[in-house]
Amino acid sequence: MTDHFRHDLVALVPKLRRFAYSLTGNRQDGDDLVQAACEKALRNIDQFQTGTRMDSWMYRIIQTLWIDDRRRATRRGTALDPDDAHLSDEGKAASLPEDRMMLAQTRAAMADLPETQRAVLSLVAIEGLSYRETAEALAIPVGTVMSRLSRAREALLPKLGLSQGPRQ
Amino acid sequence: MTAPPMIDRAQLSAFVDGELSPEESAAVVMHLADHPADQAYVDDLFAANAALAKAFAAPMAEPVPVKIRDTIRGTIMGATPTITPPSAQIIPFRPRPALVAGGLALAASIAAAIVLFQPAPPSALALGPVTQGSALARALETLPSGTVLSESADRDLMILATLPTDTGPCREVEAVDRAASQIELALACRTTNSGWQVEVVLKEPLAAATGEDGFLAADGAEVQGLTPFLDQRGAGLALSPQQEAALIEGGWTP
Numbered sequence: 001m002t003d004h005f006r007h008d009l010v011a012l013v014p015k016l017r018r019f020a021y022s023l024t025g026n027r028q029d030g031d032d033l034v035q036a037a038c039e040k041a042l043r044n045i046d047q048f049q050t051g052t053r054m055d056s057w058m059y060r061i062i063q064t065l066w067i068d069d070r071r072r073a074t075r076r077g078t079a080l081d082p083d084d085a086h087l088s089d090e091g092k093a094a095s096l097p098e099d100r101m102m103l104a105q106t107r108a109a110m111a112d113l114p115e116t117q118r119a120v121l122s123l124v125a126i127e128g129l130s131y132r133e134t135a136e137a138l139a140i141p142v143g144t145v146m147s148r149l150s151r152a153r154e155a156l157l158p159k160l161g162l163s164q165g166p167r168q
Numbered sequence: 169m170t171a172p173p174m175i176d177r178a179q180l181s182a183f184v185d186g187e188l189s190p191e192e193s194a195a196v197v198m199h200l201a202d203h204p205a206d207q208a209y210v211d212d213l214f215a216a217n218a219a220l221a222k223a224f225a226a227p228m229a230e231p232v233p234v235k236i237r238d239t240i241r242g243t244i245m246g247a248t249p250t251i252t253p254p255s256a257q258i259i260p261f262r263p264r265p266a267l268v269a270g271g272l273a274l275a276a277s278i279a280a281a282i283v284l285f286q287p288a289p290p291s292a293l294a295l296g297p298v299t300q301g302s303a304l305a306r307a308l309e310t311l312p313s314g315t316v317l318s319e320s321a322d323r324d325l326m327i328l329a330t331l332p333t334d335t336g337p338c339r340e341v342e343a344v345d346r347a348a349s350q351i352e353l354a355l356a357c358r359t360t361n362s363g364w365q366v367e368v369v370l371k372e373p374l375a376a377a378t379g380e381d382g383f384l385a386a387d388g389a390e391v392q393g394l395t396p397f398l399d400q401r402g403a404g405l406a407l408s409p410q411q412e413a414a415l416i417e418g419g420w421t422p
Binding site: 006009010013014015017018021022027030031034035038039042100102103104106107110121122124125126130131146149150153156157160162 | 177178181182185186187212213215216217219220221222223224225226227228230232233235236237239240241242395399400
């Protein structure tokens with residue numbers, strides 16, 4: 001069981017790193033988070049129920065660790081990649097390739113969202129989980145998933161130059 | 169005639185997120201046909217999802233970091249090297265799309281002079297420290313971006329750009345090897361002991377990347393290939409020719 005678990009966990013790492021990156025907005029912090037989550041998962045391997053989804057379990061561990069970490073580091077603020085910090089840098093951003101600029105903008109907009117909304121948006125929009133799977137992974141009701149998702153998008157879309165604001 | 173049911177943003181989101189049954193989805197599609205504002209919102213949601221997926225995609229193209237892998241495998245930490253084995257970071261990069269002129273500092277200096285050094289044994293770009301006095305070392309030390317260095321009749325080196333990173337300046341290097349029919353793209357970074365170290369090498373077959381006139385142009389594909397590695401190092405914007413010239417002039421001392 002353990003070997004099998006370890007094997008599956010290694011295969012899952014790229015997705016876990018992507019999820020952690022979307023939460024932290026920073027590659028190094030994301031990797032540290034994944035590292036800590038893997039350690040925690042292996043310590044609590046008995047609690048993993050064979051036959052359930054390992055990715056959901058890992059997403060939850062990552063999210064929980066991250067929220068805990070954020071609570072401890074009160075007011076520290078999210079460390080953005082230096083790349084993205086250049087956005088307001090003497091207009092230098094104008095010389096970024098448009099594509100890279102858009103990506104940096106997206107990361108910055110994501111970092112502005114409240115943590116709980118960020119986790120929901122990431123699981124639904126990036127990891128492709130259903131609302132129910134997201135609810136199970138984060139241990140929240142489906143209705144909460146939908147309301148956080150809706151608020152996250154209301155805030156995010158205008159920052160990407162996409163939505164013209166609420167229609168209704 | 170009954171009024172069409174109202175469809176709110178929550179339902180449009182559910183549609184985009186694949187939460188609706190086939191019947192419900194069909195109803196939304198019908199609705200969108202005569203509600204352009206809702207159609208625009210749906211398009212925006214798809215675009216935002218695509219932007220998000222792309223913005224955080226970098227880890228998907230990278231090998232599992234050794235530290236994390238060792239943790240999972242239960243290898244004792246500290247007993248294993250923390251450097252990724254060289255082979256793990258040599259990955260093929262995607263075939264380039266159609267050639268587009270421009271990109272990087274290359275555009276400005278595309279017609280730059282060809283510099284011929286004394287013959288030096290040409291070698292494929294390899295991960296690890298760059299041998300002092302080699303053609304690559306000299307190119308890294310002395311060449312402005314965009315200048316072609318012919319290592320042999322079949323092999324050209326060119327520095328594409330210089331970027332500041334957390335650990336000091338790094339340079340993107342492209343090697344076109346016509347004998348081996350391949351292009352190598354590498355990231356070489358200045359080390360603390362005044363040398364250079366190749367950190368990443370990407371390779372692709374030459375045929376896919378050569379224009380009809382056999383001339384290569386930067387189209388951004390290679391930059392995307394290196395982006396995850398640049399992001400990891402906290403790379404900033406490519407230096408201007410003046411900033412780069414100052415570094416070359418000053419022997420790369422900060």
